[in-house]
Amino acid sequence: MTTGGAAEAPLGREVLRTMAETGASSAMVYELAPDAPVLRLTALSGIPPPVLDPWRRIALAAPLPVAVAARGQRLVWAAGHQQLARDFPRTAVTLPYDFALGAAPLNDGTDCRGAVVLLWPAGHAPELSDAERTAFAAACPRLAELLPAGPGPDGPLVVPVPPARTVDPDQALAAVDYVERLPGGGCALDLDGRVTMLSGSAARLLGAGVPRLLGTRPWEALPWLAGPVFEDRCRAAVISRRPASFTARRPPAQWLAFRLFPDGRGVSVWISAADDQEDPEARWPTEVMPLRAGQMYHVLHLAAALTEAVGVQDVTELFAEQIVPAFGAQGMMMYVADAGRLRTVGHRGYPQAAVEAFEGIPLSTANSPTVRALATGEPSFFSTVEETERFFPGLAELTGMAARAVLPLIVSGRPVGCCVLAYRHPRTFTTSEQQVLTSLAGLMAQALDRAFLYDTKQQLAHDLQAGLLPHRLPPVPGLAVAARYLPSTRGMDIGGDFYDLIRLDEHQVAAVIGDVQGHNAAAAALMGQARTAVHAHASAGAAPDEVLDRTNRLLCDLDPDLFTSCLYVHLDLRTHQACLASAGHPPPVLRHPDGRTEVLRVPPGMLLGVAPGTRYSATTVAVPPGAVLALYTDGLVERPGRDLDEGVADLATELAGADLAADPGILADAVLARRGARRERLDDVALLLLAPTGGGPDDGG
Numbered sequence: 001m002t003t004g005g006a007a008e009a010p011l012g013r014e015v016l017r018t019m020a021e022t023g024a025s026s027a028m029v030y031e032l033a034p035d036a037p038v039l040r041l042t043a044l045s046g047i048p049p050p051v052l053d054p055w056r057r058i059a060l061a062a063p064l065p066v067a068v069a070a071r072g073q074r075l076v077w078a079a080g081h082q083q084l085a086r087d088f089p090r091t092a093v094t095l096p097y098d099f100a101l102g103a104a105p106l107n108d109g110t111d112c113r114g115a116v117v118l119l120w121p122a123g124h125a126p127e128l129s130d131a132e133r134t135a136f137a138a139a140c141p142r143l144a145e146l147l148p149a150g151p152g153p154d155g156p157l158v159v160p161v162p163p164a165r166t167v168d169p170d171q172a173l174a175a176v177d178y179v180e181r182l183p184g185g186g187c188a189l190d191l192d193g194r195v196t197m198l199s200g201s202a203a204r205l206l207g208a209g210v211p212r213l214l215g216t217r218p219w220e221a222l223p224w225l226a227g228p229v230f231e232d233r234c235r236a237a238v239i240s241r242r243p244a245s246f247t248a249r250r251p252p253a254q255w256l257a258f259r260l261f262p263d264g265r266g267v268s269v270w271i272s273a274a275d276d277q278e279d280p281e282a283r284w285p286t287e288v289m290p291l292r293a294g295q296m297y298h299v300l301h302l303a304a305a306l307t308e309a310v311g312v313q314d315v316t317e318l319f320a321e322q323i324v325p326a327f328g329a330q331g332m333m334m335y336v337a338d339a340g341r342l343r344t345v346g347h348r349g350y351p352q353a354a355v356e357a358f359e360g361i362p363l364s365t366a367n368s369p370t371v372r373a374l375a376t377g378e379p380s381f382f383s384t385v386e387e388t389e390r391f392f393p394g395l396a397e398l399t400g401m402a403a404r405a406v407l408p409l410i411v412s413g414r415p416v417g418c419c420v421l422a423y424r425h426p427r428t429f430t431t432s433e434q435q436v437l438t439s440l441a442g443l444m445a446q447a448l449d450r451a452f453l454y455d456t457k458q459q460l461a462h463d464l465q466a467g468l469l470p471h472r473l474p475p476v477p478g479l480a481v482a483a484r485y486l487p488s489t490r491g492m493d494i495g496g497d498f499y500d501l502i503r504l505d506e507h508q509v510a511a512v513i514g515d516v517q518g519h520n521a522a523a524a525a526l527m528g529q530a531r532t533a534v535h536a537h538a539s540a541g542a543a544p545d546e547v548l549d550r551t552n553r554l555l556c557d558l559d560p561d562l563f564t565s566c567l568y569v570h571l572d573l574r575t576h577q578a579c580l581a582s583a584g585h586p587p588p589v590l591r592h593p594d595g596r597t598e599v600l601r602v603p604p605g606m607l608l609g610v611a612p613g614t615r616y617s618a619t620t621v622a623v624p625p626g627a628v629l630a631l632y633t634d635g636l637v638e639r640p641g642r643d644l645d646e647g648v649a650d651l652a653t654e655l656a657g658a659d660l661a662a663d664p665g666i667l668a669d670a671v672l673a674r675r676g677a678r679r680e681r682l683d684d685v686a687l688l689l690l691a692p693t694g695g696g697p698d699d700g701g
Helices: 010-022 049-055 065-072 081-087 089-094 130-146 169-181 200-206 228-240 293-306 312-326 352-358 369-376 385-391 395-399 431-468 521-539 544-558 644-656 664-674
Strands: 026-032 038-045 057-059 076-078 100-107 112-120 185-190 195-198 244-250 254-263 266-273 331-338 341-348 380-382 403-411 414-423 479-486 496-503 508-516 564-572 577-583 589-591 597-599 618-622 628-632 685-692
Touching: 010 026, 010 038, 010 112, 010 130, 026 065, 038 049, 038 065, 038 112, 049 312, 057 065, 065 076, 065 100, 065 112, 076 081, 081 089, 100 130, 112 130, 185 200, 195 200, 200 266, 228 244, 228 254, 228 266, 312 331, 312 341, 312 414, 312 431, 331 352, 331 369, 341 352, 341 414, 352 395, 369 380, 369 403, 369 414, 380 385, 385 395, 403 431, 414 431, 479 496, 479 664, 496 521, 496 685, 508 521, 508 628, 508 685, 521 544, 521 564, 544 564, 544 577, 564 628, 564 685, 589 644, 597 644, 628 644, 628 664, 644 664, 664 685
Parallel strands: none
Antiparallel strands: 026 038, 026 112, 038 057, 076 100, 100 112, 185 195, 185 266, 244 254, 254 266, 331 341, 331 414, 380 403, 403 414, 479 685, 496 508, 508 564, 564 577, 577 618, 589 597, 589 628, 628 685
8 A cells, every 4th residue: 555645645635635625534535447347446544444455446336335426426425324224235234333424426527437435423414514515526526637547556545644733752752751640551553553652551551562562453462352342443433433442351350441532543542450330241351252353344245245246257356355355365266166177267366387287177186175175075274384285295385375274165065166265474273263264165155156157147148149149240332330239237248239231232231220128038039030120121122111110010010018229221322321210219420521410310200019000201311421320229328317318419529529530440449438338337238330431333442
């Protein structure tokens, strides 16, 4: 993580300004990745960085506040934990503290670049005040302008909150003397939980010297504080900005009271001997707690996220992003059992030679801890190099890992795969950790099994879609053509958008684009029937309105309970005239040779498959050489909360600003990129560009 000079960096200064003007206690800035529908944590302030480990990368489709704000282009607000639990249960489970949250998209004026999340202390009003809302809205475009190209090489920018005031050395010494004279003892923790100041009396109460504790986290340095209570109460205090307290027992029998006082820079802790008036219910024998708070919430987050993971890659990435950091591992390997062999589906931290060495090994191989784990169904834990070498000679040297947990993934007695958590240094796995990791392996196995089924269905859907759409468009002299299709990112990944190009004779060509209602196999089947019908009627020489008339009668006879929009174009390359007929389809956009664009208001007509007696009409327009006629489906121009006409007008503006000399394929790719093809798509997208070149057969072609 980048911290040095972060408060002086332009983005860092803007983050602090946003917090000051909105009254927020914490801020997190996310940027939309350029190559995937993923939000990446870019900057944060006022919150312990480890808290955000589960949310360094967030899928744009995730049911989390920041993702909803980015994809919905709206403010998301939760006034407290109760509302958060109702609207965003996964977030509430992994952050079980009281605070208010607001998330808003970051736009650069034309497209979403990311999102920002602000937290307010517990007890905030049910709604943002007018001043807070105005300041929040004003900060978003400023933050968007300052977004870098992703997080730095060392991770997100960590912006420290400025100190409350400057203190000269004499005041500092006086403050230390003051603390030493008070009963009990005090220490200061930074946001990461590390001790930055410790009084001598506090060190004596804790049973450790000042030098030993400075720079450490108490729950890591002192075994009797190793349970989740101290860390969890620190997190609760910092996030809610409310004082917290608890009582813990220092062996053999001394009870100590801890009182925590937070702000945006860290936590002040006051420690004293617990008296008999302490509430017994607040006493935590912390040495019996199985996991640290950080591990516990990573586990909870993984369990919640696995219920929504769909593909094998999703499951693998979730494990790598949640459990690997939670248990301090430096490496991870995920295998699946496939046709009697192990196949790698994900890895982190392993040298490539080690990955390749185990790829595809038979399940009969002896010198492999993963094979043995799958054969026995029992997890294995190796704490040292010597222990690993005793059972599997050469493994530690090949992988560079000293310790490892090998977890078989079994469903109903059937081996699904195997997961390995690895460490570069010796590590002891406590009984509690072994139990938790074994339980997690059961969750992982079920999720991976479901993911295999999903991926198989996805591949089937992809093959079906590819079979129904044209494999290639016929070459037409005098006409440059580009076609693009993108499936929706939700559902079965199969839909009813279709297009086709039909060469009628030497000088005439027909183009069609359509959209069948729905995203399932029935929609795809009807799409195939509609495309075939249009192709047949066009090839038989029917006029554009007749093509739609006849196709409509056929679809009504089929009675599919699904409706289809369609736009049919008959283009004469000698006269450069296009005759268009529409059945409820979005209007095409014509870019003239001089760069002007025009939305062609073709009479819309009734959707196909609704009424058998419907008659359609046609419109003729000029499409000269150098012009581009854009046909598309509504998935390209629709956005939640926006009128369809606005989306069409935006598309026309983008085509007007495009390079006039651009190849239609380059232009199509630019349009999709500009209109957020990398983002979550709730609908399929089809785009067909027709560009007469004037180089037809009569021109010597």
